[in-house]
Amino acid sequence: MGRPTVLVANRGEIAVRILRTLREMGFPTVAVYSEADREAPHVHLADQAVHIGPAPPQESYLNIPALLEAAERTGATVIHPGYGFLSENPAFAKAVQDSGRIFVGPTPETLATLGDKRAARALAEQEGVPLVPGSPALTDVEEVQAWAERIGYPVLLKAVGGGGGKGMRKVMHPDELPAAAESAMREAEAAFGDPRLFVEKWVEPAHHVEVQILGLPDGTVVALGERECSLQRRYQKIVEESPSPFVTPDLREQLMEAAVRVARAAGYRNAGTVEFLVDREGGFYFMEVNARLQVEHPVTEMVLGLDLVRLQMEVALDESLSLPSRREPRGHAMEARLYAEDPTRQFLPQTGRLIEVSFPFRPGVRVDHGLVEGMEISPHYDPLLAKIIAWGMDREQARRRLLQALQETVVFGVQTNLNYLQDLLASGAFRSGETYTQTVANLPPAAPTPEEVVAAAWVAWHAGHGQSTRPRFTENREAELWDRLRGRWMP
C-alpha cells in the first residue's frame, strides 16, 4: 500500500516549503498553478502539476471546483491548503471531505466557528480567557459611538467579516468617530460584503504575542511555544521572533494554557495559532485564532527543532507524531519578511522581472522562498517574496546573523523592502526588544550614505564594459532548482 498522493493548493514560497517536507516524507505530490505561475518553481518541484486557471486568484487558487478536479485527475486523496487562499474556508474544507479526501487542517465546523470573530471571542470568554474589552457586532454609527463611550477612548474599529487591516480604524478622540465609523463600514462592505463593525479598546503600547498550537487526533491540544510579532506595518507583519523577549516564564505558561483552553473548546485539530495582545504590565487579551499554518512558523521550528508541516501531515493521517520530548525553546530565532514593495514610496507593492536573486548560505540561516531568476513578480498575488530566518544561541546572535544575511541577499529587478529590513534590525528599539506594535510606523527609510553614493557613481561610470550575463540551467534542472531554493534547517 503506497503513500497517498498529496495536492498542495497554494503557490509561491509556502508551496515550495510544503513540497519539501512532503518529498522528505515520501508522499507523491501534486502542484497546481495559474497562468501567471507556469514557470514558477513550485510547479517543477512536484511529481505532477495541474494548470487550474487564469492568473486572478478567484479563477485559480480560490477556485474550489478546479482544485477538486485537479485532485481527481491526479489521484490526490489529501489536500494541503497552505496559508491564505482557502486555508480557513469552511466550504472548501467541507467540499474536500465530501469528495472523500482528507483536508490538512481543522474541521469545517471549527473553521466556521473560529472564522467568525464574534463567535471566537464568545468562546474565549466562555473559557475564562480575558478579552480586549469590546462590543458585539454593530450595524450603525450611533451604536458604535455608544460603545466607544462605554469602553473608553482610544478605541479600534474592526470589521466583523475579516482582517488584514481592512475596515480597521484607530480612533483617538470622540470627534473623529462618526467619520471613521462610516469610512470603516464602507471599506468592510467592499472587502467582505459585510459592513458590520465591532469596537475594541485600543491597547497601547502593546505586544502582539501568539501561541502555536497543535490539535491531536485524540482531542488533546498541545502548545508549542510562542512568537512575538510586534513589528508590523498596517497590520501586516514584517519581523517575527521566538521566544518573545518580553514574555516571562510565568506569562508564557498563562498564555499557552489559555490558548489550549480556547482551542480545545473549539474542537481544534491540526496546526493553528492563538493571538494575544499583551500590555506593558503583562496583562493579556485574546484577539483571534488563525486556523492554519502561519507564515512565520519557521521561527517556532528553529527553536523547538521540529517540522510543523510534518506534524500537520501526521495529525491529518493519524500517524505517529514526531513531537520532540523536550518543549523548551533552544536559542532564539528571528524572521524577516522580504516584500516586493517600495518603502520610499509608501510601501507600494512592486512588480517586475527578477533579473538576479541570491540568498546567503550560512550557519543558522534558513531562507524560504519560491523565486528563480527571470520570473515575473505578478500583481495578482501577495507581494511576499521570501522569508529570511536566522537562529542564534541568544537573541543578539540571531539578530546579527539575520542582519548579515540580509546584507548578503541580492534581489535585482524589483524594488523590495530589503534596505528597510536592515534599518529595522539595526535600530535601537529592535535591539533592546522594545518591539511594540507602533515601532515600525516611527522609522523612516534611511537614505544612502555619501560613501555609498560615491561607490555607486564610480561603478556606474566605469561599468561601461557592461558585462550582462544570462545564467542558463545545467542538465539536471530539478536538482539545480532544489539547490537554488535551499533552506537550511537548524537542529
Place this chain on the structure above:
Amino acid sequence: MEIRMGSHTVEVVLEGGAEEGQVSLNGEIRRVRACSREGNRWVLEVEGQRIPVRVRREGSTLWMQVRGRIYAVEVHAQRTEPMSRRHADPLIRSPMTGKVIRVQVRSGDRVRSGDVVITVEAMKMEYHLEAPFDAQVEAVEVQEGDLVDQDQVLVRLSPLEEAHAPD
C-alpha cells in the same frame, strides 16, 4: 553626472581613471580606489572604507548591491564630461577564458555607447561586451568560434567624439 539611487538624486563629479580617482559630492571630495573587480563584483575603497559593489544592468537601470544595500541606479551623464573618453579603454577584452559565440560588428562600423559589440561564452554564461562610448570599430581581432584567453583583445574601438572635445 547626475545619479539617482532609488528616490534620491544627487550631482557628482568624477575624476580619475578606472583604478583610482575622486568623486565630488555636495562640495566634498572623496578619494576612490578600485581594489578589485571580477565580472560584476567590485571592491572599492572610498576614503578608506571598504565598499563591495555588485552590479547588473537592466536597460537603462543599473541594479546595485552597495555594501549590502540594494539600489536601482540611473545616471545621466553630461555630454561634455571628458572623463569617459579619455580614460575608458578602447580595447574590448575578454573577461575570462571562453569562446566567441557572436561578433556583432565589423571594421568600419559605428557604434553607440552601450551597443553590444561581441559576445563571449564562458562557464555556461554569456557575456555581452558593450562599447563604453560612441565609437568607430577599428578592428575585430577574432571570429565566431575562436577560443580566447582572459584579457585577450577582441575588438579595437576609437572614440567618435574628437570633433566635439571642449578642450
